Amino acid sequence: MADIISCPSGLTGRIRGMRVREERVLADRKLAKSGGQVDELLSACWEDLLEAGPYAFADGRVDWGQVLQGDRFYALLQVRVLTYGPEYAFAVPCQNAACRARIDWELDLTQLPVRALSDTSRAAFMAGNRFETTLPDSGTRVRFKLLTGEDERRLPQLQRAAPEKLLSSVLAYRVQDVDGVDARDKRRFLEDLSLRDADFLVDEFDAVDCGVDTTLEVECPECLMRQEVELPFDRGFFLPGTQRTTRRRERSTSSPV
Known part of the structure; x- marks a missing residue:
């Protein structure tokens, strides 16, 4: 059938x-x-x-x-x-x-x-899969991506490598860059986020995604x-x-x- x-x-x-x-x-x-x-x-x-x-x-x-x-x-x-x-x-x-x-x-x-992919999210995805938001506590602008099948394969490996850092591993993988933060310091910046900023960021991921x-x-x-x-x-x-x-x-x- x-x-x-x-x-x-x-x-x-x-x-x-x-x-x-x-x-x-x-x-x-x-x-x-x-x-x-x-x-x-x-x-x-x-x-x-x-x-x-x-x-x-x-x-x-x-x-x-x-x-x-x-x-x-x-x-x-x-x-x-x-x-x-x-x-x-x-x-x-x-x-x-x-x-x-x-x-x-x-x-x-x-x-x-x-939840359907919105027209705005569709345009951003097709333009390079880059989404932007500003964290409420730090006031910092960050850019992130939606997860694809390739990411789905890699994430479990990262999570198994550092199970005690599950949230920071997911954030570091999805966040592409942060205003004023060198790429080498991105992980440290994300680990120092307030939990309010971290929760906000996860909500932003969900808000622009589909599924x-x-x-x-x-x-x-x-x-x-x-x-x-x-x-x-x-x-x-x-x-x-x-x-x-x-x-x-x-x-x-x-x-x-």
Whole structure:
């Protein structure tokens, strides 16, 4: 089954659901380590480019390394919907330390809010992917970029190298230059930012970006606490059969003899 989709930036094409041969992509540990699974999966399921949107693909074929993170996730979501349908069931632990019950939740993936790339952001992206803002506390102007597939591959490596500096690693990667700050001192400048400036900068990233809102509100069936969680995006997202097997095993072991 194939369908035509239009991504948040305007990138439009025909996609299909996954076939059995795509399971090797999901099981490839080398691809998982290099961050290449998403590119391989999208390349396999994208059948025809109808509109390039803001991208300048050299040979008329989609280069997923150039594609914005928001477009990539949206396309993956549609591949999953075409493969298994829009319903997605998952489980998360309750965030209430006094409870920690298991929350089983189900949602319709087609109902997740989607934010389109604005005309202003599209123009800035096409003009070199440079965005500008002024930090409220320091009054300093900084320029930053939107993340693409190439960035998606590199960021986890940087985060693994310095997990204790997760926020500063992300900021240093996305911020291209800072007024009055030498390139060699950029990381130090960002680590000395007030948390207000850091939060503002992350909000600015989100304000000009596009994509799917994956923050969900769920309710614990035990303590009734409502809490925000991120949509689980792991191997089970594309191979729900493994989740069913796990749930059956858990029910089996918990059943009275």
